[in-house]
Amino acid sequence: MKQWDSVAIVGVGLIGGSIGLGLRDRGLARQVVGIARREASLRVAKRMGAVTKGTLDLARGVNGAELVVVCTPVARIAADARASAEVCRPGALITDVGSTKAEIVAALDGALSREVRFVGSHPLAGSEKSGPAAAAADLFVDRTVVVTPTRATREEDLASLDAFWTALGARVIRMSPEAHDRALAATSHLPHLAASALAASTPQGDLGLTASGWVDTTRVAAGDPELWQQIFMSNRANVLTALARYEKVLDSLRRCLEQGNKKKLTAILQEGKQKRDALAS
Amino acid sequence: MKQWDSVAIVGVGLIGGSIGLGLRDRGLARQVVGIARREASLRVAKRMGAVTKGTLDLARGVNGAELVVVCTPVARIAADARASAEVCRPGALITDVGSTKAEIVAALDGALSREVRFVGSHPLAGSEKSGPAAAAADLFVDRTVVVTPTRATREEDLASLDAFWTALGARVIRMSPEAHDRALAATSHLPHLAASALAASTPQGDLGLTASGWVDTTRVAAGDPELWQQIFMSNRANVLTALARYEKVLDSLRRCLEQGNKKKLTAILQEGKQKRDALAS
Numbered sequence: 001m002k003q004w005d006s007v008a009i010v011g012v013g014l015i016g017g018s019i020g021l022g023l024r025d026r027g028l029a030r031q032v033v034g035i036a037r038r039e040a041s042l043r044v045a046k047r048m049g050a051v052t053k054g055t056l057d058l059a060r061g062v063n064g065a066e067l068v069v070v071c072t073p074v075a076r077i078a079a080d081a082r083a084s085a086e087v088c089r090p091g092a093l094i095t096d097v098g099s100t101k102a103e104i105v106a107a108l109d110g111a112l113s114r115e116v117r118f119v120g121s122h123p124l125a126g127s128e129k130s131g132p133a134a135a136a137a138d139l140f141v142d143r144t145v146v147v148t149p150t151r152a153t154r155e156e157d158l159a160s161l162d163a164f165w166t167a168l169g170a171r172v173i174r175m176s177p178e179a180h181d182r183a184l185a186a187t188s189h190l191p192h193l194a195a196s197a198l199a200a201s202t203p204q205g206d207l208g209l210t211a212s213g214w215v216d217t218t219r220v221a222a223g224d225p226e227l228w229q230q231i232f233m234s235n236r237a238n239v240l241t242a243l244a245r246y247e248k249v250l251d252s253l254r255r256c257l258e259q260g261n262k263k264k265l266t267a268i269l270q271e272g273k274q275k276r277d278a279l280a281s
Numbered sequence: 282m283k284q285w286d287s288v289a290i291v292g293v294g295l296i297g298g299s300i301g302l303g304l305r306d307r308g309l310a311r312q313v314v315g316i317a318r319r320e321a322s323l324r325v326a327k328r329m330g331a332v333t334k335g336t337l338d339l340a341r342g343v344n345g346a347e348l349v350v351v352c353t354p355v356a357r358i359a360a361d362a363r364a365s366a367e368v369c370r371p372g373a374l375i376t377d378v379g380s381t382k383a384e385i386v387a388a389l390d391g392a393l394s395r396e397v398r399f400v401g402s403h404p405l406a407g408s409e410k411s412g413p414a415a416a417a418a419d420l421f422v423d424r425t426v427v428v429t430p431t432r433a434t435r436e437e438d439l440a441s442l443d444a445f446w447t448a449l450g451a452r453v454i455r456m457s458p459e460a461h462d463r464a465l466a467a468t469s470h471l472p473h474l475a476a477s478a479l480a481a482s483t484p485q486g487d488l489g490l491t492a493s494g495w496v497d498t499t500r501v502a503a504g505d506p507e508l509w510q511q512i513f514m515s516n517r518a519n520v521l522t523a524l525a526r527y528e529k530v531l532d533s534l535r536r537c538l539e540q541g542n543k544k545k546l547t548a549i550l551q552e553g554k555q556k557r558d559a560l561a562s
Binding site for chain 1: 405406407408424425427464465467468469471472473474475476477478479480481482483484485486487488489490491492493494495496497498499500501502503504505506507509510513514517520521523524526527528529530531534535538539541543546547549550551552553554556557558559560
């Protein structure tokens with residue numbers, strides 16, 4: 001397995017911290033440099049062993065890295081990647097871990113100077129928790145990472161990213177940034193929106209009567225509102241399409257209830273069960 | 282702790298089987314008789330030790346019981362309780378475990394002959410699984426059981442049910458059947474409807490890109506469509522009210538996305554997070 005000489009992680013939260021831990025646990029990188037905005041994050045990341053070195057200075061942090069992984073919130077990724085490109089070593093590869101891809105890739109694809117290239121990644125792993133303290137070396141094990149090449153992407157960079165994520169335990173698949181955003185609107189962004197709306201619409205006085213159904217269905221609503229606002233805004237057209245599809249099914253269910261249409265109600269529940277049962281967990 | 286001489290369980294699925302296991306594990310009943318419609322369920326219940334005796338004959342099954350617990354699907358509970366009342370011993374107490382209460386209690390309250398009384402119960406415990414094979418002796422431990430008295434209910438019967446559920450490890454609270462149904466529409470029935478709609482609205486081709494968010498949010502959609510259709514229909518007015526509240530929040534979210542209103546979008550997500558965070562798990 002390839003050992004990386006130096007990997008820079010810009011933003012050492014849950015995902016950045018987990019990448020660092022994974023790289024160090026598996027002996028995949030000689031040096032992992034964490035770059036953060038706050039000393040406190042660096043302290044936690046260092047104490048956990050997620051980084052070998054930490055700095056608040058982007059230029060110093062990305063300086064010697066072969067690979068820069070931008071793990072900041074979606075709305076900051078393009079700017080952070082561009083800033084990294086200006087101070088990293090010529091020919092370095094930059095990737096990210098953002099939950100949306102089209103907007104970010106469009107801003108960076110083929111747009112960096114000095115032979116620096118950007119290729120987008122999105123690990124389908126995470127948690128409603130955030131921050132480096134929640135990081136885990138095995139966060140990516142058996143998870144899917146979507147890598148989103150374009151026509152400008154070099155095959156060698158794709159191979160590098162494949163090797164990087166695979167070494168962390170993930171399965172890598174390739175999709176266009178646009179196809180990624182369309183699919184993830186349905187499988188990740190809409191579920192989050194639906195869960196948040198469900199939690200928000202529950203009357204305060206009824207919260208004492210929730211059981212496992214409510215608890216499971218609303219789990220992701222505990223996620224960081226600011227991070228998710230950025231994800232929704234970055235993928236709003238696709239989220240709106242997925243939401244319209246969802247509202248249509250809810251509307252059908254409402255009419256079944258109003259009209260006492262048991263047969264159709266059961267059929268819609270059956271369709272949901274069938275799709276749910278297609279998954280093992 | 283009181284030992285029951287004989288408890289009859291009508292319907293030995295997940296809940297009925299778990300009651301039997303709990304009673305036997307804790308030495309709470311000398312005899313637990315299971316009544317089912319199918320030999321296969323009785324065989325599983327007997328093999329698991331959930332019942333001491335099993336029969337397909339309701340009259341023989343409830344014959345000697347002090348307490349009859351009706352654990353059949355919501356649409357069958359009133360009829361099964363009425364049939365049990367006609368063949369059980371005079372003065373016996375009947376309860377149920379249905380997810381809705383108003384319709385069932387209205388059909389049975391003070392309506393049984395020979396001093397047989399019905400008081401409704403609803404253990405907020407369960408699973409997307411069903412059948413006696415999924416039963417567990419500790420299913421009710423630290424769970425809430427709502428008992429729904431009316432003006433016709435005797436205090437001694439409430440005390441009996443309190444003792445029964447408490448002995449199985451649950452916390453008992455009392456609510457009117459109507460207040461129960463209003464609250465559970467928001468905390469259990471709507472979440473199920475929302476989860477089923479979410480699963481049903483996910484395009485088949487995108488299912489490979491689901492991650493933990495989708496998995497958690499849709500978990501309950503794996504539940505039995507026929508059982509849930511009955512629950513929704515039995516509580517349709519309250520479910521429609523809760524659904525309207527939900528659709529209103531989704532509509533606000535949709536407008537935030539259309540108008541790029543980040544501030545309001547974040548505020549709604551924040552409200553959902555606040556309600557979700559109020560729970561520990």
